[in-house]
Amino acid sequence: MSKELYDRAVAISQRAYAPYSNYLVGAVVQTTDGKLFEGVNVENAAYPLGVCAEKSALVKAVSEGYKPGDIAAIGITASPCGGCRQWLYEFQIGEITFLSSSGELVTHSAADLLPHTWDLPS
Numbered sequence: 001m002s003k004e005l006y007d008r009a010v011a012i013s014q015r016a017y018a019p020y021s022n023y024l025v026g027a028v029v030q031t032t033d034g035k036l037f038e039g040v041n042v043e044n045a046a047y048p049l050g051v052c053a054e055k056s057a058l059v060k061a062v063s064e065g066y067k068p069g070d071i072a073a074i075g076i077t078a079s080p081c082g083g084c085r086q087w088l089y090e091f092q093i094g095e096i097t098f099l100s101s102s103g104e105l106v107t108h109s110a111a112d113l114l115p116h117t118w119d120l121p122s
């Protein structure tokens, strides 16, 4: 399944709005009940206001009622940035598949991608 999620992320990355970086990113989230939510990066002339593809996919899922623990997997066309790793950790995603910097398709858990993570004290 992870390869399918990645392939779908590649296909939808064409919809990214990235006129400043020209770096098109796609992300596809799969929920534990089998729904898919697609996201792309959306840039802005005020550069820091741009949104990463992972966040836009997760925002869609949350706005349809899904919460941390309800997201099984995500496929991404790029190695997730540090901020997105924190988002992936928040949603406790077990299978995160992306193309590594060496060009290999890899799958990791959010905890693997962000070790020794800061947590709110309970």
Ligand code: THU
Binding pocket: 018, 021, 023, 025, 040, 041, 042, 043, 050, 051, 052, 053, 054, 078, 079, 080, 081, 084
């Ligand atoms: N980008 C993502 O969408 N996800 C990441 O994890 C890495 C970076 C986007 C942000 C920006 O629009 C473009 O890629 C170049 O950094």
